[in-house]
Amino acid sequence: MLFLKGGIRMEMIKERTLQGELVAIRRHLHQNPEVGMELPATKKFVWDKLVEYGYEPQACGSMGITCTVGQGEKVFLLRGDMDALPLVEDTDLPFRSENGAMHACGHDMHTTMLLGAAKLLKAQEADLTGVVKLLFQPGEEILQEAKDCLADGLLENPKVDAGAMMHVFPFKGQPVNKIFTAPAGTFMASADWYEIKVEGVGSHGSMPEYSIDPINVATKIYDALQTLSAREISSAERFVLTIGEFVGGTPGSSNVIPNSAYMKGTLRTLKEDVRQQIKKRMVEISEAIGQAFGAKVSVDFTNGCCSNEIDPTVTEIVKERLAQVFPEDQAPETIVAPPLMGSEDFGEISHQIPTTTLLITAADTELMLHNPKIVLDENIMELGAKVYVEAALAYLERN
Numbered sequence: 282m283l284f285l286k287g288g289i290r291m292e293m294i295k296e297r298t299l300q301g302e303l304v305a306i307r308r309h310l311h312q313n314p315e316v317g318m319e320l321p322a323t324k325k326f327v328w329d330k331l332v333e334y335g336y337e338p339q340a341c342g343s344m345g346i347t348c349t350v351g352q353g354e355k356v357f358l359l360r361g362d363m364d365a366l367p368l369v370e371d372t373d374l375p376f377r378s379e380n381g382a383m384h385a386c387g388h389d390m391h392t393t394m395l396l397g398a399a400k401l402l403k404a405q406e407a408d409l410t411g412v413v414k415l416l417f418q419p420g421e422e423i424l425q426e427a428k429d430c431l432a433d434g435l436l437e438n439p440k441v442d443a444g445a446m447m448h449v450f451p452f453k454g455q456p457v458n459k460i461f462t463a464p465a466g467t468f469m470a471s472a473d474w475y476e477i478k479v480e481g482v483g484s485h486g487s488m489p490e491y492s493i494d495p496i497n498v499a500t501k502i503y504d505a506l507q508t509l510s511a512r513e514i515s516s517a518e519r520f521v522l523t524i525g526e527f528v529g530g531t532p533g534s535s536n537v538i539p540n541s542a543y544m545k546g547t548l549r550t551l552k553e554d555v556r557q558q559i560k561k562r563m564v565e566i567s568e569a570i571g572q573a574f575g576a577k578v579s580v581d582f583t584n585g586c587c588s589n590e591i592d593p594t595v596t597e598i599v600k601e602r603l604a605q606v607f608p609e610d611q612a613p614e615t616i617v618a619p620p621l622m623g624s625e626d627f628g629e630i631s632h633q634i635p636t637t638t639l640l641i642t643a644a645d646t647e648l649m650l651h652n653p654k655i656v657l658d659e660n661i662m663e664l665g666a667k668v669y670v671e672a673a674l675a676y677l678e679r680n
Contacts, residue, residue, distance in 0.1 A: 303397045303662035306330070310389035311374075314365030314382040318343045318420045323363050327392060327417050334400050342429035346417040349439065350402045351409030355680045357673045358414045358436075358444030358634070360627055361395030362388045362421035371653040386650045387449040387643060387657055390665065392417060394447065397666025402673070411677035412439055420626075424472055424586040427626040436633055442680070443595050444636045445672045446627040447665060449643035449657055450650060457645060457658045460613040460668060462600045463638040465593035470521070470549040471556050472624035473585035477502060477544045477567055479529075480577040486536035495542040496529040498576045502567050503527070503544065509559060509566075520559065521549040521622050549622045551588060588620075589628035592635030595676060599637055602675030603668065611664070616640070639672060641665055 315323050324344050331338045336348040349356075370383040378384070395415060402413055416435065420426030435441070452459070479499045484492030503524060514520065529542030548563075550556040564580045571578030604612045630636060641664065643657040 298663075299397050299400065299666055300660075300663040303393050303666065304659050306396060307389055307393040307659055307662055308376040310392055311384050312376045312378055314378050314380065314384050314389070315363075315419075316365050316367050316382045317423055318364075318425060320344055320363055320419045323392075323419070324417075327363065327396065330396050331399060334396075335403050336399065341416065341435055342418075342426050342433045344419045345426055345430050347414060347430075347435065348399070349412050349414050350399070350406050351412045351677075353409065353411035353677070355411035355677050356414055356439045356441045357411065357676045358416060358441045358630070358636075359395060359398060359669050359673055360416045360418055360444065360446045360630070361391040361669075362418050363392045364388055364419045364422050366422060366651060368651070368653045372656050374656065383653060385653060385655050386422065388421065390449050390643065390657060390659070390662065391447060393662055394665030394669055397663065398669035398673075401666060401670050409674075409677065411680070413673045413677070414439070414441055424474075424584050424624065424626040427586065427629040431629060431633065435630075441634055443592070443634055443676055444630060445595070445599065445639060445669075446625070446636070447639040447641065447669060447672075448625075449641050449661065449665070451644035451646045451648060451655065451657070452642045453645060453647050455642045455645065456610070457642050458611055458661055458664055459642040460603060460607065460611055460664075461616050461640040461642075462596055462603075462613050463589075463591045463640070464615050464617070465591050465596060467551050467588050467620045468591045468638055469589035469625050469628060470551050470620065470622045471553070471586060471588040471628065473548040473556070473560065474583045475546060475548065475563070476581050476583055477563075478579045478581070479542045479571060481538075481540060481542075481575075483540040484538045486538055489538060492538040493575045494538050495540065495576060496538075498571055498574045498578070499527065499529060499542040499544055501570050501574070502578070505566050505570060506563060509562060513562060514555060514559065518555050519551055519620070519622070520555060521547070522559065523547050549624060551620050553588070586624055586626040587628040587632045589625045589638060590631040591637055592631075595635045596637040598679050599639070599672045599675045602671055606671050613639075637672070639668060641668065
């Protein structure tokens, strides 16, 4: 029975032991990570599991998977990301990856938890008061697939009303299995990846007067971009402009002025108008400096995503339900912190429908996600599946 009155449904969910099955799934995914948009083995594994659970999965975007369960007018979306990172794993886990990639951001756990939620929801489909749409998404780390899925009609057929994502994370000093909700408003920054190319004229290192030195021009651009925070954008606005890659010349050719140089980096902002203002000024400053020194400069924004916005109504509905269902030591707390400058491509979805973000502590460690030594606690697998379920039911039963 469904928890429409009196708390019966949750008791029945607790009687279903998923933990062993979910641990096995998670270990398989962890040991066989795939990166970016091309996740053929992961997609097949998830697809086959969904068929086993009684679903009719559909392709979405480049390599995403969607399926639905339930019936009714209201539709709630649950998203789980599937892609790994290009990291060499450095743990002692018996199921560690050995293919040069690693699930160092917990996406293997998100996928597994969403599969667990799929199984739980299917078992009670006849009692659902609405539709739950599940999205298994690749390409989150490269900030791409959410856009592709949206373009492919993710929020249509059936029309999605609201949604949620979940993320596991390490938290020093907090017990594993603790549930958090994100604060209303902007929770995570937008992201833009960019490349600045400088085309000059190469020459012998002893005759720079015959060159247009692209390294000289690039360093001028580098310095000038730092003034955006110091002199152009209000100090009240938080943003990050980082150049993480600067390449000019060829190793072993220290007596050669190269023809070209380039810089790559990331821009993170919390407000869309600030984001667009900085991008505009990056182009203007870079091109003007190039013109002043006779070089050709181009600025390309290669990829990015919107900020992750948290809807207060959806969040309160979900938080209230989780507080009723889970023990007091797991009852959700709202994160008290300024917006994160990290990014999440679920932000693209959050700009189309009201959404919330849920978090579960998965390690009491000072190591951060994306660290090749990070080990996350798989004992949270069943909890995560149930949190997904409760988030969806909370919204559907209130609407």
